[in-house]
Amino acid sequence: MAKENNPNPNKFKVSPWLIYTAILLIFLFISFITNGSSLNEPGQLTSSKFNDYLEKGQIEKVIVYNKTEAEVFLNAAAMKDAVHKKVSKDVFDRPNKGPHYTFDIGNDQIFQNKLEKAVAEGKLKDFNFLPKNNWSDILISLLPIIIIIAVWIFIMRKMSGGGAGGGGQIFNIGKSKAKLFDEKTDIKTTFKDVAGLEGAKEEIQEIVEFLKNPEKYTNLGGKIPKGALLVGPPGTGKTLLAKAVAGEAQVPFFSLSGSDFVEMFVGVGASRVRDLFKQAKEKSPAIIFIDEIDAVGRARGKSNMSGGNDERENTLNQLLTEMDGFGTNSNVIVLAATNRADVLDKALMRAGRFDRQIFVDLPDIRERAEIFKVHLAPLKKIEGLDTEFLAKQTPGFSGADIANVCNEAALIAARNNKTAVDKQDFLDAVDRIVGGLEKKNKIVTPDEKKAIAIHEAGHATVSWMLEHAAPLIKVTIVPRGQSLGAAWYLPEERLIVRPDQMLDEMCATMGGRAAEKVTFNRISTGALSDLEKVTKQARAMVTIYGLNDKIGNVTYYDSTGQSEYNFSKPYSEETARVIDEEISLLIESQYQRAIQILEENKDKLDQLANILIEKEVIFKDDLEAIFGKRTFDKNLEEVVS
Numbered sequence: 001m002a003k004e005n006n007p008n009p010n011k012f013k014v015s016p017w018l019i020y021t022a023i024l025l026i027f028l029f030i031s032f033i034t035n036g037s038s039l040n041e042p043g044q045l046t047s048s049k050f051n052d053y054l055e056k057g058q059i060e061k062v063i064v065y066n067k068t069e070a071e072v073f074l075n076a077a078a079m080k081d082a083v084h085k086k087v088s089k090d091v092f093d094r095p096n097k098g099p100h101y102t103f104d105i106g107n108d109q110i111f112q113n114k115l116e117k118a119v120a121e122g123k124l125k126d127f128n129f130l131p132k133n134n135w136s137d138i139l140i141s142l143l144p145i146i147i148i149i150a151v152w153i154f155i156m157r158k159m160s161g162g163g164a165g166g167g168g169q170i171f172n173i174g175k176s177k178a179k180l181f182d183e184k185t186d187i188k189t190t191f192k193d194v195a196g197l198e199g200a201k202e203e204i205q206e207i208v209e210f211l212k213n214p215e216k217y218t219n220l221g222g223k224i225p226k227g228a229l230l231v232g233p234p235g236t237g238k239t240l241l242a243k244a245v246a247g248e249a250q251v252p253f254f255s256l257s258g259s260d261f262v263e264m265f266v267g268v269g270a271s272r273v274r275d276l277f278k279q280a281k282e283k284s285p286a287i288i289f290i291d292e293i294d295a296v297g298r299a300r301g302k303s304n305m306s307g308g309n310d311e312r313e314n315t316l317n318q319l320l321t322e323m324d325g326f327g328t329n330s331n332v333i334v335l336a337a338t339n340r341a342d343v344l345d346k347a348l349m350r351a352g353r354f355d356r357q358i359f360v361d362l363p364d365i366r367e368r369a370e371i372f373k374v375h376l377a378p379l380k381k382i383e384g385l386d387t388e389f390l391a392k393q394t395p396g397f398s399g400a401d402i403a404n405v406c407n408e409a410a411l412i413a414a415r416n417n418k419t420a421v422d423k424q425d426f427l428d429a430v431d432r433i434v435g436g437l438e439k440k441n442k443i444v445t446p447d448e449k450k451a452i453a454i455h456e457a458g459h460a461t462v463s464w465m466l467e468h469a470a471p472l473i474k475v476t477i478v479p480r481g482q483s484l485g486a487a488w489y490l491p492e493e494r495l496i497v498r499p500d501q502m503l504d505e506m507c508a509t510m511g512g513r514a515a516e517k518v519t520f521n522r523i524s525t526g527a528l529s530d531l532e533k534v535t536k537q538a539r540a541m542v543t544i545y546g547l548n549d550k551i552g553n554v555t556y557y558d559s560t561g562q563s564e565y566n567f568s569k570p571y572s573e574e575t576a577r578v579i580d581e582e583i584s585l586l587i588e589s590q591y592q593r594a595i596q597i598l599e600e601n602k603d604k605l606d607q608l609a610n611i612l613i614e615k616e617v618i619f620k621d622d623l624e625a626i627f628g629k630r631t632f633d634k635n636l637e638e639v640v641s
Helices: 016-034 047-055 082-088 108-120 135-159 198-212 238-249 268-282 308-325 365-376 387-392 399-415 423-435 446-465 499-509 511-520 525-543 573-600 602-615 620-627 631-635
Strands: 059-065 069-074 101-104 126-130 179-181 227-231 253-257 286-291 332-338 356-359 472-476 486-489 617-619
Touching: 016 135, 047 059, 047 069, 047 101, 047 108, 059 108, 108 126, 198 227, 198 238, 198 332, 198 356, 227 238, 238 253, 238 286, 238 332, 253 268, 268 286, 268 308, 268 332, 365 387, 365 399, 387 423, 399 423, 423 486, 446 472, 446 486, 446 499, 446 511, 446 525, 446 573, 446 602, 446 620, 472 620, 499 511, 499 525, 499 573, 511 525, 511 573, 511 602, 525 573, 573 602, 602 617, 602 620, 617 620
Parallel strands: 059 126, 227 332, 227 356, 253 286, 286 332
Antiparallel strands: 059 069, 069 101, 179 253, 472 486, 472 617
């Protein structure tokens, strides 16, 4: 767990709950005093009863305050009388030392004569007239105001970041909120804990060498890099890699998010940037890690909005100044992570600030197997679990997704009262993550069930007949998540995609709607996700990848991401009409192609749909029994059991 930078580690820290308890007790104390409900509340007397008790010799002492209020103390004999039972004991059932009664006197001179006469007759031991001090009343009246001021000061200290800087006052709100990980106690992550990412680890290894042995490079005239930017999709391990760098280098590690700089007060972000770099220089060599740097590093001047945007730009300007301002040999390296490098300001990306941009990509099949080994280590699993098989079943999964698969598999095994996690639990976990939770109790009419079966059988049939379509794993008509049925494929991990491969995928996607048309001669709304997918693919072919003959070798893709700020399209109205026509033509041509394939195999389509209605789930073996083996699979490894 991270510890914040505390200049006085042995300083006594007051718990907030202790303060709340003290405030509550003070309010209760005030309530007791102001309501007259003290622990030993004296009884009230009338003048006639006082005279009666005085005549009987039951009063030992009388004290008169300010000539108006008298306090009466009973003697030991009177305490045994049943009349005084209520005032003889205190709340703890101990003898009450008094005063036992109070009452207001009239004429003080007459009352004094009465007391003197009682003393002379031996009925009263002593009396006294004293002035009453009103300081207690003043204190009671001021105490609520004092408590309110104290609570206000406490709240303001908490709002300003607690014990940051010089005591956490409101004036210290500009102090950095970065968490300092101590290299001796806190940082345990090393490169051994980071599976996969071999290319990124190799690049970033030099940064560790710079921090461990800077003289090796500076003696030759080289300069230590000021920063490295980790770029990649979410969940690929950018933050973990940065922690591993700090763990390997054994240096202080300041960690914070880009949003920690931004505050509701103007100028706070820039002040926190200055304080962060000041702390890092004091502890150099050190690493500053800014996660999600796009929160403050977004390109300047791209929005007409003012207000909060100006504060973000001021913070970015200060960050640029600090990264360019501190000395090249200060041994402070800035690591930053983002999955939106396209929106970052060009000044932030230039050499001299972030000298290196390290792309952390999704893991390939070999790296996924390594990641599985890391996350499988704490699980109770069966002997001989094939991690290579699990890696093949999870194409496109990030490291975070694989961790989620392992956790879901353990939960599924526990739900089924198993003593160890087996292969089927992992397959179920992948289905759960990709497709959603099974809804076996969802009410589906027989007609709807047949339509869903025909739709999914259409996907399976068309994909089986096409060379470049992804190999099928299983098909189900059990509702999952928001879908009424699903088909699982194992897509080939390609680095480049050709037009015939994209067209085959589009045709297989349209197989569901085409099957409904061939079988029922009518279509339904069940193909919404399919239409969305093929429309995106067709639009990408035409407008991004330049794979359309009519549009030509032109792309309207903006890799900088700045086009999202523009309200106009980068092409004319005539070109827009041609793009729409070509997209529609691509989709319709693959739809007609799917219909033709299904009409040629209508009997097999119906046979597959009937098996699907009966079993609800079918696998690759069922398709091989109907269609025979795919001739395209001769170079593919078997990936299903």
